[in-house]
Structure formats: C-alpha cells, structure tokens
Amino acid sequence: MSKEKILHAATRVFSEYGYHRASMDEIAQQAQVAKGTLYYNFPGKSQLFKAVVKAGFEDIMERTKTDLSSALPIKEQILRVLRHHLDLFLDSRHFAHIVFNEISNGIEPDVLDELKQLRREHLSFLAGILREAQCEGGIMRDVDADLAAASTIGMLESTCNYYLSHQEEYSREDLENFVFTVVAEGLFKSLD
Amino acid sequence: MSKEKILHAATRVFSEYGYHRASMDEIAQQAQVAKGTLYYNFPGKSQLFKAVVKAGFEDIMERTKTDLSSALPIKEQILRVLRHHLDLFLDSRHFAHIVFNEISNGIEPDVLDELKQLRREHLSFLAGILREAQCEGGIMRDVDADLAAASTIGMLESTCNYYLSHQEEYSREDLENFVFTVVAEGLFKSLD
Amino acid sequence: MSKEKILHAATRVFSEYGYHRASMDEIAQQAQVAKGTLYYNFPGKSQLFKAVVKAGFEDIMERTKTDLSSALPIKEQILRVLRHHLDLFLDSRHFAHIVFNEISNGIEPDVLDELKQLRREHLSFLAGILREAQCEGGIMRDVDADLAAASTIGMLESTCNYYLSHQEEYSREDLENFVFTVVAEGLFKSLD
Amino acid sequence: MSKEKILHAATRVFSEYGYHRASMDEIAQQAQVAKGTLYYNFPGKSQLFKAVVKAGFEDIMERTKTDLSSALPIKEQILRVLRHHLDLFLDSRHFAHIVFNEISNGIEPDVLDELKQLRREHLSFLAGILREAQCEGGIMRDVDADLAAASTIGMLESTCNYYLSHQEEYSREDLENFVFTVVAEGLFKSLD
DNA sequence: AATGAATGAGTCTTCATTCAT
DNA sequence: AATGAATGAAGACTCATTCAT
The missing domain is CATH 1.10.357.10 (Tetracycline Repressor, domain 2)
Incomplete structure (x- = not known):
C-alpha cells in the first residue's frame, strides 16, 4: 500500500528533478507518508x-x-x-x-x-x-x-x-x- | 591566469563526478587556488x-x-x-x-x-x-x-x-x- | 517464553554494541520476535x-x-x-x-x-x-x-x-x- | 580561535553527555559557532x-x-x-x-x-x-x-x-x- | 587579484516508540 | 500474547556561498 504510493511519488519526483535534486522529503510529502516510511520500505x-x-x-x-x-x-x-x-x-x-x-x-x-x-x-x-x-x-x-x-x-x-x-x-x-x-x-x- | 586553471580543473572535476557531485572545494583544490578565487572569477x-x-x-x-x-x-x-x-x-x-x-x-x-x-x-x-x-x-x-x-x-x-x-x-x-x-x-x- | 528469548538476545546485543549503538531492531531480530513484542514485554x-x-x-x-x-x-x-x-x-x-x-x-x-x-x-x-x-x-x-x-x-x-x-x-x-x-x-x- | 572554542565546548559536552548522547548541534551552540564551523575544523x-x-x-x-x-x-x-x-x-x-x-x-x-x-x-x-x-x-x-x-x-x-x-x-x-x-x-x- | 575561515540551509538516515489488528 | 507497518523527532554531515582581510 505505502510501497505503491512511494514508488509512484518517487517516479514523479525523480522525473521532475533528477536523482540528485530529488529529495527524500519531497518524495515522502508527495506520497503522503512520513519520511520514516520511505526507509521502512526501501533501504535508501x-x-x-x-x-x-x-x-x-x-x-x-x-x-x-x-x-x-x-x-x-x-x-x-x-x-x-x-x-x-x-x-x-x-x-x-x-x-x-x-x-x-x-x-x-x-x-x-x-x-x-x-x-x-x-x-x-x-x-x-x-x-x-x-x-x-x-x-x-x-x-x-x-x-x-x-x-x-x-x-x-x-x-x-x-x-x-x-x-x-x-x-x-x-x-x-x-x-x-x-x-x-x-x-x-x-x-x-x-x-x- | 587563475581563470584558466579553474576552467581546466572544473572540466576535469565535472567530467568525473557530474554536475551535482562535483564540489567547489574539489575544483579549487585541483586548480590549486583558494575557494574564494573561484567566486572571484565566476559568479557561482x-x-x-x-x-x-x-x-x-x-x-x-x-x-x-x-x-x-x-x-x-x-x-x-x-x-x-x-x-x-x-x-x-x-x-x-x-x-x-x-x-x-x-x-x-x-x-x-x-x-x-x-x-x-x-x-x-x-x-x-x-x-x-x-x-x-x-x-x-x-x-x-x-x-x-x-x-x-x-x-x-x-x-x-x-x-x-x-x-x-x-x-x-x-x-x-x-x-x-x-x-x-x-x-x-x-x-x-x-x-x- | 518470549521474555526469556528477548533477555538473552538483548544481553548479546548490548554486550556487542554498547547501550547506544544497540538497536531494538537488532534485538528483536536476534530474539526472533517482532519488534512489537519487545514493547509488549518491556516498557522501553x-x-x-x-x-x-x-x-x-x-x-x-x-x-x-x-x-x-x-x-x-x-x-x-x-x-x-x-x-x-x-x-x-x-x-x-x-x-x-x-x-x-x-x-x-x-x-x-x-x-x-x-x-x-x-x-x-x-x-x-x-x-x-x-x-x-x-x-x-x-x-x-x-x-x-x-x-x-x-x-x-x-x-x-x-x-x-x-x-x-x-x-x-x-x-x-x-x-x-x-x-x-x-x-x-x-x-x-x-x-x- | 574557533578551534579552541570548539575544543573547549566539545570537552564540556562530551563530559556531560558521553560520546553518543553528545550532539554536534549542542557543541556548536556551546562553542557559539555555526555547525559548519565544526566540520571546517574537524573531519567529524x-x-x-x-x-x-x-x-x-x-x-x-x-x-x-x-x-x-x-x-x-x-x-x-x-x-x-x-x-x-x-x-x-x-x-x-x-x-x-x-x-x-x-x-x-x-x-x-x-x-x-x-x-x-x-x-x-x-x-x-x-x-x-x-x-x-x-x-x-x-x-x-x-x-x-x-x-x-x-x-x-x-x-x-x-x-x-x-x-x-x-x-x-x-x-x-x-x-x-x-x-x-x-x-x-x-x-x-x-x-x- | 586572491584568500580561507565561517556560515547555515538543506539532506540523508536512524531508531525508539506507537497502535490497529 | 504478539505483530509489523508506520511514524517523526533527532542527528550527522555536505557544500555553495559570503566577507573581512
């Protein structure tokens, strides 16, 4: 559930900013999960x-x-x-x-x-x-x-x-x- | 003089690391000038x-x-x-x-x-x-x-x-x- | 039952890493219980x-x-x-x-x-x-x-x-x- | 100058909290320097x-x-x-x-x-x-x-x-x- | 023209803890 | 009795940029 949301948001954010300018904060925000949830689902x-x-x-x-x-x-x-x-x-x-x-x-x-x-x-x-x-x-x-x-x-x-x-x-x-x-x-x- | 050195070093460093991973510190070091000199010669x-x-x-x-x-x-x-x-x-x-x-x-x-x-x-x-x-x-x-x-x-x-x-x-x-x-x-x- | 396992694992983990570097995750893993079980058996x-x-x-x-x-x-x-x-x-x-x-x-x-x-x-x-x-x-x-x-x-x-x-x-x-x-x-x- | 201040503050903070509970933020604050100054003077x-x-x-x-x-x-x-x-x-x-x-x-x-x-x-x-x-x-x-x-x-x-x-x-x-x-x-x- | 010490906003990451099930 | 997904506060560290000299 969260994993899906994160993957979608991450795709959006990485696409828009590129790898380095994309921030985990932004991804978490767009996925509407807490930052910790990112790291619960992906190692980094x-x-x-x-x-x-x-x-x-x-x-x-x-x-x-x-x-x-x-x-x-x-x-x-x-x-x-x-x-x-x-x-x-x-x-x-x-x-x-x-x-x-x-x-x-x-x-x-x-x-x-x-x-x-x-x-x-x-x-x-x-x-x-x-x-x-x-x-x-x-x-x-x-x-x-x-x-x-x-x-x-x-x-x-x-x-x-x-x-x-x-x-x-x-x-x-x-x-x-x-x-x-x-x-x-x-x-x-x-x-x- | 400095400008040349900086440009050379920057080329090397950007080439090696890409834009975002390249750091002004590294460029200054490779150009053998102080970091301030970078900003004296280039706006940023x-x-x-x-x-x-x-x-x-x-x-x-x-x-x-x-x-x-x-x-x-x-x-x-x-x-x-x-x-x-x-x-x-x-x-x-x-x-x-x-x-x-x-x-x-x-x-x-x-x-x-x-x-x-x-x-x-x-x-x-x-x-x-x-x-x-x-x-x-x-x-x-x-x-x-x-x-x-x-x-x-x-x-x-x-x-x-x-x-x-x-x-x-x-x-x-x-x-x-x-x-x-x-x-x-x-x-x-x-x-x- | 769980309490015993946790205590053993915690001893091992605290001994190896010291208090601060020891993580509840590691202890739960070594005790082969879920993290929640730690908090069910010990306040923190x-x-x-x-x-x-x-x-x-x-x-x-x-x-x-x-x-x-x-x-x-x-x-x-x-x-x-x-x-x-x-x-x-x-x-x-x-x-x-x-x-x-x-x-x-x-x-x-x-x-x-x-x-x-x-x-x-x-x-x-x-x-x-x-x-x-x-x-x-x-x-x-x-x-x-x-x-x-x-x-x-x-x-x-x-x-x-x-x-x-x-x-x-x-x-x-x-x-x-x-x-x-x-x-x-x-x-x-x-x-x- | 800064190095001295940092060393003094760090001594105080490490002494009070121990290594792990001591935070770089606290040290910087007590030394009255910016956090970056810590890392300018010490690698970590x-x-x-x-x-x-x-x-x-x-x-x-x-x-x-x-x-x-x-x-x-x-x-x-x-x-x-x-x-x-x-x-x-x-x-x-x-x-x-x-x-x-x-x-x-x-x-x-x-x-x-x-x-x-x-x-x-x-x-x-x-x-x-x-x-x-x-x-x-x-x-x-x-x-x-x-x-x-x-x-x-x-x-x-x-x-x-x-x-x-x-x-x-x-x-x-x-x-x-x-x-x-x-x-x-x-x-x-x-x-x- | 050049320096380099100092800055602080921004980033990734960790982890104890909670809670619905 | 037990779970594990989710949280968010806290922390270490980076780095472009500034400025007094």
Whole structure:
C-alpha cells in the first residue's frame, strides 16, 4: 500500500528533478507518508531510485512484448517497437530521461552496477528482436544487432528531445515518419 | 591566469563526478587556488559549469570547422564530422556526457536556458552542414536537417557509450563502419 | 517464553554494541520476535537494558554466593570471589563492561538511578564479605570495606582489560598471581 | 580561535553527555559557532572526540611530568603521580570518565584504534615510572609494571567514583590515605 | 587579484516508540 | 500474547556561498 504510493511519488519526483535534486522529503510529502516510511520500505535513496528505474524498464518491455506477436511480419514488429519507445519518450519525457540517462552520474557504485545491468537487459531485449529480423527475412542489414539497438535508443531519445522543444514546427506524424525513415534507410541516398 | 586553471580543473572535476557531485572545494583544490578565487572569477557553480560546457561546444565546433573546407566533397565532409564527434565521445567520454546530457537534469533554470541555447547552436551548426549536402548534391534524403542533426548526435553518443563498455568485442574500426552504415543507409535493406 | 528469548538476545546485543549503538531492531531480530513484542514485554529500551544489567549482577552474585560457604577460611573465600570476578571479566568481557561501566554514560536519568542502586547492592555484597574478614581473623587491614570493594572491582576490570589486549605476553596464571599479589600485599615492599 | 572554542565546548559536552548522547548541534551552540564551523575544523564527530581525549591524556601527562623531577625519591614521585590522578578523577570526574572509559563503546573503528593507542601511551608512561622504582630502590615488588599501571588506573577511577557518590561519609584525606595504603600494602596483612 | 575561515540551509538516515489488528 | 507497518523527532554531515582581510 505505502510501497505503491512511494514508488509512484518517487517516479514523479525523480522525473521532475533528477536523482540528485530529488529529495527524500519531497518524495515522502508527495506520497503522503512520513519520511520514516520511505526507509521502512526501501533501504535508501539509491535503492528507491533503482526500484523506480527497474519498474520503468519493466514497464516499457512489458508493454512492448504484449503488443508483439510472432504472427506479425518482422517489419511490423519493429515499427511497433519504435512506436512504443516514441510514446515513452514523448509521454514520459522526464521519466524516460532518468531511466535511460541518469544512470551514469554520481550514484552509489553498487546500485549503479545493478542499474547498468537493467539497461543491458533492455538492450538485449531490443537486440533480440533485431536479430530475429536478420535471421528470418534477410530484411535487415548485416550490422551488429547490439550496436544497432544501442544506437537506435540514443537516436530516439535525442530526436524526441529535440521534437519536444520544437513542437510548433513538427507534427507527431512528421516525427514518426522521420524516425522510420532514418532507421530504415539512413540519411543518405547513397554514399558510394 | 587563475581563470584558466579553474576552467581546466572544473572540466576535469565535472567530467568525473557530474554536475551535482562535483564540489567547489574539489575544483579549487585541483586548480590549486583558494575557494574564494573561484567566486572571484565566476559568479557561482552553475555559471562555472556553463563556462565549461560552452568551452566544450566551442572546442568541438572549432575542431570540426578547421578540418572542413568547401573544397572537399560533401560526402567527405560529413564523414569527417562524424569522425570528430566519435573522437570526442570516445576520448572524452565523460566530458562529452556532461556537455550533451547533463544539460537537462537539475540545474538552476536560469543557467539551464543558456545551456540549451548552446546546444541549439551546436545542432544548428551540424544541421547547416547537412542542409548544404541536401542542396548541393542531392546526395541526402529530403529529411528535416535539424531532426537529422539531433538524431545523429544521440545515436553517436549512445553507440559510443555501448562500445566503451564492450571494447573487447569490437574494434574502433567496427564502430566507425557501423556508424557510417547506419547514417548512410539505415538499418534495413528495404521496408516497402 | 518470549521474555526469556528477548533477555538473552538483548544481553548479546548490548554486550556487542554498547547501550547506544544497540538497536531494538537488532534485538528483536536476534530474539526472533517482532519488534512489537519487545514493547509488549518491556516498557522501553532503557528498561530492557536495566533488566539485562540486573540479571548480570544477580548472576555474578549468585554464582559467587553458591561457591562460598562459612566452612571455608576467609582467605579462601576471598580468593574465590576474586576468581569468580576474573572469570566474569575474562569470559564475558563485553557484558561485564556494560554491567560495570556503561552505567554512567548517557542513559535516561530515571533508569540510571535504578542501575546505580544495583551496583551499590553488588558492592555492598562484596564489602560484606570483606567486613567479615576484618571482624573474624584480623587478617585484613583496617581499611574501609566499601572503598575496598569499589577499588577492587575497578582494579580487576582494568587489569583484565589490559590482559585481554596483551594475551600473548601473559598467561592466565600470571594474571591471577598478579591480582592476588596486588590485593594481598600492594605494590610496594614498604613505604615507611 | 574557533578551534579552541570548539575544543573547549566539545570537552564540556562530551563530559556531560558521553560520546553518543553528545550532539554536534549542542557543541556548536556551546562553542557559539555555526555547525559548519565544526566540520571546517574537524573531519567529524569521532575525530573531534579523539582530539578531546588526546588533549585530556596530554594534559594529565604534562601536569604529572612537570611535577616530577629525578631529584625526588621514587617513593615521593609515585605519591605525586597518584595525587595528580586523584585530582583528575575528582575534579573532572566526567571528563576523566570519557577519557579513560568511553574508549570502548561504539566509535568508528579507525578512530577507536587511535584512542587505544593514546591510552597505551599513557599506561606506558605510568609503567615507566614504576619500572624505575623497581630498578632503583628495590622498593617495589617484582610485579609486571604494565599490569600494575593498568590496575592502578582502574582502581583509582573506581574508588574516586565511589567516593564521589558518598562524599558525606569520607573526607578527601580518607580517600588519599586509603589509596596510598592499597597501592602500598594491599588489603591484607598477610595471606600466607 | 586572491584568500580561507565561517556560515547555515538543506539532506540523508536512524531508531525508539506507537497502535490497529 | 504478539505483530509489523508506520511514524517523526533527532542527528550527522555536505557544500555553495559570503566577507573581512
């Protein structure tokens, strides 16, 4: 009960302020529990943060998995993965930022390792989908699937970030089209 | 004199610890000046950080510009831009991280705006080069140059990051080839 | 049932950490009861501590009494008292320390008074034995029995403490001989 | 300047409350400096405590040394040492208690080691004087000088403690006589 | 131009205690 | 008789910033 409330509040607060500016006081207040209750449910700030990030990764992976099905053509599956991540980066911009980026700053090393592990798992998940695409249809280029997953995530986040501060200039459809194009065909017509 | 030393030390310290974990004490110590001297030369921590980031952006832009010349074919110019940014992300990993990412966390809003402006200028610079490529040769796809610049930066950083924690699996050449392929041709052979 | 378990665990925990560093959490855990059970059986931490100290005093007094008997020559009785206290200070070093010394630190005043009373009773018990020695045989010097009891306890504890951190240099027998000599004859051959 | 004030205040506060109940807030208040000033001058609570204890040991040793001189007969020297320690235990009861006893509780292990070292040095100092007495005059029994020093300190403190809570029953002279007797001749007329 | 002692608001964390069940 | 979730006061410590020199 309290744990739920705390996790929700912590997600909000970490998203808004980032790890370091977020204070346990603020989280307790927003969760409407006493500060001690935070420490009754989580060992400390960094562990609470880890729980938030973990829930975030699990959520995006769960949502993506649910929407996929082997019945779909690989091409469609990848489009859906992209769309899910776009949703995440657009709807929960700040949350996505902490989940994908705040992982590197000044967090206790032991927790940091676990966070990196979570990120690795997420990338593996994406890479797995890409690898399938390579095996099956021969649709995909023969690039390293892990690098491809990593590069795609960074590309998506950066692009969404830019989009969000220039919303008047693009529509959501523009964004999707751009992303699909870049992923699919790259920037150049030909470089040879 | 002092200003130089402080700027160098601040770059080192911010790179190592990130904005929030970096302390003015540590910076003063590494710069071998008294703490008061920091405040004599810079109004405060966030302003000092801004100066560091600004110098960072200027450096990468300067280095890139120097290496370009209208004599070169556009294609080659873009390769060089990519290579310069790869260098930055690989050699000064942490520095690049704060320059490109720490900009969004929990920094005082007034300074944050100026930092965002700096990032915008850098993206404009890159977008400018891409736009040239579009005008001139018809080599490039007709995607939005600004989005393309933003997406490329994100892709580069994320890819380098992954590469740096998996160096045993890839060579630097692998990395370059991958990046060039992705930028040039995207991930798919065809999606239609 | 629970009370017993708690008392045992509390003794262990107080002995290991001292009064202030010992936590009710730790005690509950070691006693394998819920924290609430502690408060069901004892009014609070200081009262629990008092119970532990009381049991400690009673134990050493009981053990000593059991081993004495009016049949024994006074001299032998005193040797036995010394030996019992040596055993206590050596075998249950930390426990003895809290029983005899932690009594004065920063404990709630109300409980502190009761603890001091317990110590007083123990000293009275020892002084009683000494007084007997004085009456009966004329073996003992005509010093104040209460002061003598107090001084002896302090001497024993301090000596055992030193011994315990220099065990490689002395045998247990050395220690006993030293203590008996000091008690019996003092440090000097003659001071007149 | 501040350092002095802090050290004085800390001595007062630690003496009154013991290590754990003493709070940095209270010390800062009594020293009339801001809390930050405490940490500017001392790395932390335990280090501040160490400084207090160190000053205490140095003070008693200094005062004792000053009063001794090789011209005096050994017997007189030892009487003076005893008197100085009596003064300390009587005049600065609480301070002496923390200096000699609080050394064992729940202090950070690294600092604890240094504190133990200080105590060791003090005992060595006392043992040195005793050893002289053994060499020179043959006045002293052939007991281990280190054990003798340790036992004497414990005896003194314990006796003073008892005296202080029963002042109506003894005079200071009674106390001195008792202590001298015990040290000199022990408790028994003869035990053989 | 430079210093560094001093500050105090802000943070994380601990823990004895309570109480509804 | 026993539980354990929840509390909140209290405490140690950090650090950007100020200012007299």
